[in-house]
Amino acid sequence: ETGVTQTPRHLVMGMTNKKSLKCEQHLGHNAMYWYKQSAKKPLELMFVYNFKEQTENNSVPSRFSPECPNSSHLFLHLHTLQPEDSALYLCASSQGAGVTANTGELFFGEGSRLTVL
Amino acid sequence: RKEVEQDPGPFNVPEGATVAFNCTYSNSASQSFFWYRQDCRKEPKLLMSVYSSGNEDGRFTAQLNRASQYISLLIRDSKLSDSATYLCVVNEYSGAGSYQLTFGKGTKLSVIP
Numbered sequence: 613e614t615g616v617t618q619t620p621r622h623l624v625m626g627m628t629n630k631k632s633l634k635c636e637q638h639l640g641h642n643a644m645y646w647y648k649q650s651a652k653k654p655l656e657l658m659f660v661y662n663f664k665e666q667t668e669n670n671s672v673p674s675r676f677s678p679e680c681p682n683s684s685h686l687f688l689h690l691h692t693l694q695p696e697d698s699a700l701y702l703c704a705s706s707q708g709a710g711v712t713a714n715t716g717e718l719f720f721g722e723g724s725r726l727t728v729l
Numbered sequence: 730r731k732e733v734e735q736d737p738g739p740f741n742v743p744e745g746a747t748v749a750f751n752c753t754y755s756n757s758a759s760q761s762f763f764w765y766r767q768d769c770r771k772e773p774k775l776l777m778s779v780y781s782s783g784n785e786d787g788r789f790t791a792q793l794n795r796a797s798q799y800i801s802l803l804i805r806d807s808k809l810s811d812s813a814t815y816l817c818v819v820n821e822y823s824g825a826g827s828y829q830l831t832f833g834k835g836t837k838l839s840v841i842p
Contacts, residue, residue: 654733655773655816655832668829702772716763716820716830720772 615639618703618721625693626729633688633724635703642707644686645718646678649700661686693728700725735817738837746807750836752800752817760828762793764802765816767835773816776802807840814838 616637625631637644646658660668661680675697677689686703704718732755742748754762762779777784779791779800790803800817817833 652834654834657829660829668823716761716778716818716828717775718773718830720774722772 614721615719616703616705616721618701618724620724621722622725622727624727624729625690627693627695629693630689630691632690633701633703633726635686635688635721637684637686637703637705637719637721639705639707639719641705641719642683643705644680644683645704645706646676646686646688647702647704647720649702649723650698655702658688690726693726695728698726698728733817733819733831733833735815735833736836738814738835739839740836741839741841742807743841744807744809746840747803747805748807748838749804750802750815750817750838752802752833754798754800754817754819754831756819756821756831757798759798759819759821761820762800763818763820763830764789764791764800765818765832767814767816769813773832776815804838807838809840809842812838812840 619634643662645660648656648658657670658672659678664680675692679687700723702723703721706718735752736750764776765773766776767773777786777791779793781793783792788805792801814835814837816835819831820828823829
């Protein structure tokens with residue numbers, strides 16, 4: 613079983629749909645993240661959860677709503693998205709509070725490729 | 730605005746060649762530095778950390794110049810399997826005991842037979 617699993621791998625939705633992305637980590641980590649990766653742009657941090665508490669929201673529009681019921685699961689609820697939200701959404705986890713200064717290692721899932729029509 | 734800038738790609742090199750990637754970062758308070766590798770249509774994975782004294786892992790050598798805010802990655806004897814996008818990553822303290830990774834856009838390497 614891989615360390616960080618994301619579902620679905622591909623998602624096509626209309627602008628009025630409501631959908632959710634799911635992430636599960638099997639590494640015993642305490643922190644989980646959502647990143648957005650668009651073509652020709654660097655990875656953009658969206659949300660950080662540490663011990664189920666949200667510690668970072670990088671000015672993400674409210675049409676993206678994260679949920680972290682426990683340290684192993686993370687969801688991203690999507691509602692009334694725009695075509696420019698089409699991207700690869702990557703979930704990641706790490707040990708410790710956020711990312712420690714020393715390790716800097718994030719473990720990523722394979723991503724959910726989202727297309728908004 | 731905190732930024733991590735990388736060489737524009739793509740780099741197309743023959744097998745066996747030596748190739749170097751450069752990266753600059755804007756935040757002088759950055760704590761630690763890394764190179765990640767991302768294969769086509771796959772997730773990023775940590776390749777190696779970058780230490781002030783420079784460090785080597787097999788064919789890969791990473792160097793850091795804090796004064797110039799510059800990081801490099803050298804790949805010797807390139808293999809076809811080295812073809813990927815290489816992401817320069819900087820770890821910065823973002824407050825409240827938390828750190829945040831800032832990623833560069835990446836440099837694409839294609840090793841040609």
